[in-house]
Amino acid sequence: MNQPKSFPFSRRQVLRGLLATAAFGATAKLGTGCTPQEPRSGGTGDEFVIGFIYVGPRDDFGYNQAHAEGAAAIAQLPGIKIVEQASVPETTEVEEAMRSMIELDGAKALFPTSFGYFDPHILKIAQEFPEVQFFHAGGLYQEGETPRNIGSYFGYIxxxxxxxxxxxxxxxxxxxxxxxxxxxxxxxxxxxxxxxxxxxxxxxxxxxxxxxxxxxxxxxxxxxxxxxxxxxxxxxxxxxxxxxxxxxxxxxxxxxxxxxxxxxxxxxxxxxxxxxxxWDWTTVYTQYAQQLQEGKTLMNGDIPHIVRGGLEAGFxxxxxxxxxxxxxxxxxxxxxxxxxxxxxxxxxxxxxxxxxxxxxxxxxxxxxxxxxxxxxxxxxxxxxxxxxxx
CATH class of the missing domain: 3.40.50.2300 (Response regulator)
Known part of the structure; x- marks a missing residue:
């Protein structure tokens, strides 16, 4: 008996395709006079959605677990909604994960945490979504070269x-x-x-x-x-x-x-x-979450593009x-x-x-x-x- 074929598409990819098809159909029916739909904010409409992406499992006794523990801390803050995706390779798969969080979950800030996500993947998606803020652990921000909606944070561990x-x-x-x-x-x-x-x-x-x-x-x-x-x-x-x-x-x-x-x-x-x-990311992520809720941005210079600290800063x-x-x-x-x-x-x-x-x-x-x-x-x-x- 022939087995049904499986397709290498994630649920997020399928949903994005359906949304794109629906949007095309609406445009075809309404003509060029329609107004593009605003990205959804997620949750009840007043929650600030933040996405976290990990290169490995969240319970790995290591790098990913440390970041996930920090994310869990800010998930308890009122008005903050966290979306997460684990075991995402340092390939174009992380680009797909970032797009999905922005377009499906309404994320306005992303923390793609792995070192290899930065170049070229974050650099590419940041230019594609200039209104979204991207924060990367360890990336070297260069004034005048790195997109203004990218920030770099790391600690003196x-x-x-x-x-x-x-x-x-x-x-x-x-x-x-x-x-x-x-x-x-x-x-x-x-x-x-x-x-x-x-x-x-x-x-x-x-x-x-x-x-x-x-x-x-x-x-x-x-x-x-x-x-x-x-x-x-x-x-x-x-x-x-x-x-x-x-x-x-x-x-x-x-x-x-x-x-x-x-x-x-x-x-x-x-x-x-x-x-x-x-690592102790709780303090760092809490500070970022509070700044984002206050409407501060990397683009306006309200949030520093480079954040570093040691024990004295709780890193x-x-x-x-x-x-x-x-x-x-x-x-x-x-x-x-x-x-x-x-x-x-x-x-x-x-x-x-x-x-x-x-x-x-x-x-x-x-x-x-x-x-x-x-x-x-x-x-x-x-x-x-x-x-x-x-």
């Missing part, structure tokens, strides 16, 4: 990684740390470098082995990287991938320590989990310390955390060399967290054993 590196240094018995990464974008390199610099304040000869997998979610390669590290004598492992779940669980099975990222993974490694660098938090963390490590970590809370701590100070022996910051000089040099980082600090390609 490398502050938390710096502290996690300190805790790792207090805990390691081999002096060898491991970092599993996806792609060598500036944000990832900044995390690797800060983790290493924090560790080397405790033990100057400590090293961090970096292995890049090549993409944000490659569970098999992530597990292979952890196993390779353990086989080399590395006994504390952290990561920057979309979901740290595989990295943390594999480290636990191999009997080594782990440090988390994005969200709290303590439940995955009850014996070896030390702490972690967690990150440390995961609770695990059972293996010593009192000495906790006290040292809390002391540096207090400096970050005050905005007085600088991670990148000279003299500092890269892992090729070249000077990148001269003695007596330093970079503030806001320095553009850190936003465009393309080097690894001394102590990192790795390359800028997978």
């Amino acid at each position: 490398d502050e938390a990684q710096y502290i996690a590196g300190m805790v790792a240094a207090y805990t390691t018995q081999t002096g060898r740390l491991g970092f599993v990464g996806a792609k060598p974008i500036p944000q990832l390199l900044r995390n690797v470098n800060s983790f290493t610099l924090g560790a080397r304040t405790v033990a100057p000869d400590i090293t961090t082995r970096l292995i890049l997998t090549g993409d944000w979610s490659l569970p098999v390669k992530e597990a292979e990287a952890v196993n390779s590290m353990v086989d080399q004598g590395i006994d504390v492992i952290t990561c920057h991938v979309d979901s740290p779940k595989i990295v943390i669980e594999t480290a636990e099975r191999r009997g080594v320590f782990s440090s988390g990222y994005h969200a709290n993974q303590a439940a995955l490694a009850p014996r070896g989990f030390l702490t972690g660098a967690e 990150w938090k440390l995961s609770p310390f695990g059972a293996a963390v010593s009192d000495e490590a906790k006290q040292a970590a809390e002391a540096v955390k207090a400096e970050f809370a005050q905005g007085s701590k600088r991670i990148y100070q000279g003299p500092l060399r890269n892992n090729q022996g070249q000077e990148i910051i001269a003695a007596g000089q330093s970079y503030e967290q806001t320095a553009v040099e850190l936003e465009t980082m393309n080097w690894l600090v001394e102590g990192v054993d790795g390359r800028l390609e997978s």
Whole structure:
């Protein structure tokens, strides 16, 4: 018996097609004198609709979960309606998701959260819908080049990684740390470098082995990287991938320590989990939602095109310390955390060399967290054993 064919169209795509057909039919009947229909606002008509798009599942113990938790917080605000779509690849599929949220759900602001959504997809759709505001995590806004309805937000989570590196240094018995990464974008390199610099304040000869997998979610390669590290004598492992779940669980099975990222993974490694660098998007998203409700826009300059902040602005938090963390490590970590809370701590100070022996910051000089040099980082600090390609 022949099986009925299935068609690769989503419900949103079908609805958009039906709406387009209906609109064409109405135009044909009414002639050219009709007035185009206004985009619907969603909900009861007085709700402000905000869309969130994730590259993976919302319960991934990682990047997507952290953003989804932030979205859930503002969904509780009166007058705000949230629409979400998960597991959307960094392809033209995200363009379809954005169009659908705008045309079907009436979204007036979108948070497409994954790094690869920005160029070319957000840039394209932002020009197609100039009245809609787009906010991207980590995108580099360039005045005069980036469309005015695009904003960029990100946090200095490398502050938390710096502290996690300190805790790792207090805990390691081999002096060898491991970092599993996806792609060598500036944000990832900044995390690797800060983790290493924090560790080397405790033990100057400590090293961090970096292995890049090549993409944000490659569970098999992530597990292979952890196993390779353990086989080399590395006994504390952290990561920057979309979901740290595989990295943390594999480290636990191999009997080594782990440090988390994005969200709290303590439940995955009850014996070896030390702490972690967690995003806290609640404050950021709440501020955006309130500004949008007040009628402020990126286009008018009421909302900044570039928003950045560290602990003092509520962008990150440390995961609770695990059972293996010593009192000495906790006290040292809390002391540096207090400096970050005050905005007085600088991670990148000279003299500092890269892992090729070249000077990148001269003695007596330093970079503030806001320095553009850190936003465009393309080097690894001394102590990192790795390359800028997978």
